[in-house]
Amino acid sequence: MRRRAAVASVIASAGVLIAGFQIGSAVTAARTPSTTGTGTAPGGSASNSGTSGGTSSGSTGTTGSSGSSGPAKDGTFTGATEQTPFGPMQVAAVISGGKITDVKVLQKTNQGGRSVQISNQADPMLRSEVLQAQSANVSMIGGATYTSEGYLMSLQAALDQAGFTG
Amino acid sequence: MTIQNVSRPVLPQSSGNRPSPRARFRRRSAISDLLVVIAWVSGPVAASLYLASGGLADVKNVGSFLTALGIVTGLIGTDFILLMLVLAARVPMIDRAVGHDRAIGLHRQLGKPALYLILGHAVLLLAGYGASSGINPIAEIGPMLTLPDMITAVVGTALLIAVVVTSLVAVRRRFPYEFWHVIHLLSYAAVIFALPHQLSIGGTLAEGTVQRVYWIGLYVLAIGAIVIFRFAVPLFKSWAHDIRVQQVEWIAPDVASIHLTGRDLRALGAAGGEFLIWRFWTAGTWWHSHPISLSAVPTDHRARITVRVLGRGTRRLATVKPGTRVSFAGPYGIFTDAARTSPKLAIVAAGIGITPARALLEGSRLARGEATVLVRSSTDDETFLWSEMRKLAEARGAELFAMVGPRARNSWMSQQDAARGVTLRSVFPDLDRSDLYVCGPQRWAEAVVADARAAGLPEHQIHLESFEL
Numbered sequence: 001m002r003r004r005a006a007v008a009s010v011i012a013s014a015g016v017l018i019a020g021f022q023i024g025s026a027v028t029a030a031r032t033p034s035t036t037g038t039g040t041a042p043g044g045s046a047s048n049s050g051t052s053g054g055t056s057s058g059s060t061g062t063t064g065s066s067g068s069s070g071p072a073k074d075g076t077f078t079g080a081t082e083q084t085p086f087g088p089m090q091v092a093a094v095i096s097g098g099k100i101t102d103v104k105v106l107q108k109t110n111q112g113g114r115s116v117q118i119s120n121q122a123d124p125m126l127r128s129e130v131l132q133a134q135s136a137n138v139s140m141i142g143g144a145t146y147t148s149e150g151y152l153m154s155l156q157a158a159l160d161q162a163g164f165t166g
Numbered sequence: 167m168t169i170q171n172v173s174r175p176v177l178p179q180s181s182g183n184r185p186s187p188r189a190r191f192r193r194r195s196a197i198s199d200l201l202v203v204i205a206w207v208s209g210p211v212a213a214s215l216y217l218a219s220g221g222l223a224d225v226k227n228v229g230s231f232l233t234a235l236g237i238v239t240g241l242i243g244t245d246f247i248l249l250m251l252v253l254a255a256r257v258p259m260i261d262r263a264v265g266h267d268r269a270i271g272l273h274r275q276l277g278k279p280a281l282y283l284i285l286g287h288a289v290l291l292l293a294g295y296g297a298s299s300g301i302n303p304i305a306e307i308g309p310m311l312t313l314p315d316m317i318t319a320v321v322g323t324a325l326l327i328a329v330v331v332t333s334l335v336a337v338r339r340r341f342p343y344e345f346w347h348v349i350h351l352l353s354y355a356a357v358i359f360a361l362p363h364q365l366s367i368g369g370t371l372a373e374g375t376v377q378r379v380y381w382i383g384l385y386v387l388a389i390g391a392i393v394i395f396r397f398a399v400p401l402f403k404s405w406a407h408d409i410r411v412q413q414v415e416w417i418a419p420d421v422a423s424i425h426l427t428g429r430d431l432r433a434l435g436a437a438g439g440e441f442l443i444w445r446f447w448t449a450g451t452w453w454h455s456h457p458i459s460l461s462a463v464p465t466d467h468r469a470r471i472t473v474r475v476l477g478r479g480t481r482r483l484a485t486v487k488p489g490t491r492v493s494f495a496g497p498y499g500i501f502t503d504a505a506r507t508s509p510k511l512a513i514v515a516a517g518i519g520i521t522p523a524r525a526l527l528e529g530s531r532l533a534r535g536e537a538t539v540l541v542r543s544s545t546d547d548e549t550f551l552w553s554e555m556r557k558l559a560e561a562r563g564a565e566l567f568a569m570v571g572p573r574a575r576n577s578w579m580s581q582q583d584a585a586r587g588v589t590l591r592s593v594f595p596d597l598d599r600s601d602l603y604v605c606g607p608q609r610w611a612e613a614v615v616a617d618a619r620a621a622g623l624p625e626h627q628i629h630l631e632s633f634e635l
Binding site: 002004005008009012013014016017019020021023024025027028086117121141144145 | 195
């Protein structure tokens with residue numbers, strides 16, 4: 001290979017890799033779930049639960065006394081169905097005595113073979129993290145980004161319905 | 167040295183308004199460099215797209231690290247394989263810029279790295295998935311195979327191993343060409359078999375991602391190049407030119423010229439020195455194609471190729487009946503005027519290598535004294551086409567030297583001339599300002615090239631066309 005071509009290849013390769021890395025970092029930062037802060041619905045305002053379709057705006061969000069953390073209702077609250085590249089993801093939060101006592105997976109990512117495997121592995125890990133943190137604001141599971149994202153967003157919607165603010 | 171100093175008739179050889187060899191060389195080398203850069207950078211681009219999609223964010227522990235590494239090796243390996251397809255597709259632009267032989271040379275070099283990357287991909291993902299599930303990589307094989315499209319991927323990998331192993335020089339020599347060729351055709355199947363698992367498993371090429379669009383584009387490009395340039399164009403040209411055998415003429419004990427007729431054949435080998443890949447449609451020969459140089463620049467209705475009978479395949483060729491239908495692919499090669507870089511032309515040819523050398527001389531526009539030709543043979547039987555060469559040299563105002571006699575040890579020259587101290591420079595005094603075209607049996611031709619390099623001739627002034635024996 002001639003020197004000119006070799007030098008150009010090396011420089012172009014380095015440039016391409018650096019650009020990829022930069023874009024990747026930006027994408028990752030954007031993808032990390034933002035801290036919980038959506039619609040803190042007080043007490044009884046949570047309307048009928050149930051799947052509220054494919055958007056992430058699952059919370060009913062009647063504006064209430066913002067910030068005042070009223071006691072969360074007890075019961076099972078179904079989160080929104082989150083669409084991921086690997087299929088829908090939906091969870092329900094069980095709240096008892098003002099605490100998250102369980103997270104049930106209603107729909108799990110099921111498209112593309114490995115995503116079922118991933119979901120089976122990631123779901124229990126996410127559940128235990130959530131129960132420990134008492135929040136949907138936990139770190140995502142490596143290698144299961146989309147699953148984690150769907151899981152935590154659906155959970156957040158459920159918590160919003162319950163008026164759960166942790 | 168048997169020197170035949172040929173008188174030089176003054177010929178009205180206008181060199182026309184074409185750019186100088188130097189300018190054309192710059193253009194060609196710029197395209198060549200660009201292609202080389204694109205080829206090498208496509209690997210990093212594969213890795214970069216993975217990074218850009220946030221691949222690194224998934225790396226949290228050893229298992230996910232191995233998985234990410236496995237994905238990247240798979241991507242780069244696939245990129246190499248697609249690159250190999252493009253290089254083997256005989257795309258005219260690539261052929262003209264870097265030459266078919268260099269393209270195939272790079273194709274060969276990429277074979278083993280591509281296979282290692284694909285095998286690394288499998289091993290790393292087994293280890294990575296295994297580590298994530300807390301089981302060892304061997305135990306992970308079972309669950310892995312239950313994933314969709316994994317069976318076809320494994321079959322594709324097995325085919326790839328077969329293709330690469332049969333192409334290793336040591337292995338390839340043990341089998342007839344046809345065996346290697348049939349196995350090699352399986353590489354198309356390997357590529358197709360491997361495709362589904364890339365699209366269905368894992369998130370890397372998930373629907374709606376930039377990477378999916380990019381990779382599908384690459385596949386379309388590579389497979390499209392093969393379909394168009396390896397199949398569609400040759401089929402169409404063969405049909406359009408409608409070539410038949412007119413006559414087979416033995417010109418030496420083991421050398422035959424095959425005269426062909428057809429339509430508009432001038433379009434075939436506009437540049438003398440090119441070769442085509444021929445297929446003769448008789449019961450005994452249709453399944454075997456042969457790369458053979460044109461030994462004369464074609465006229466409208468006639469073309470001539472000259473072939474040395476080396477084995478059963480070529481012997482059958484020499485017995486084809488007049489009227490036999492002939493299909494072809496090509497022309498290929500840059501052993502032509504188009505590859506010139508310097509003001510003078512030096513041609514060294516031996517044995518069957520005389521065929522492209524003769525066509526090159528015939529097809530080149532030359533000023534008087536621009537070209538010098540050296541023809542070489544071990545015995546008098548090997549001097550076929552020399553008389554034609556002599557007439558051509560006379561007509562082109564070229565100087566012709568001949569060198570007959572057994573080869574000296576450690577030299578490409580005859581014993582007699584080596585002993586007399588003949589050198590490349592004494593035959594070609596203007597060597598430094600010349601393009602040296604070497605054509606003949608591989609080892610001999612390589613010896614000439616080594617000699618030229620030792621004499622300080624830069625690489626771009628050396629043009630080699632070797633015949634593997």
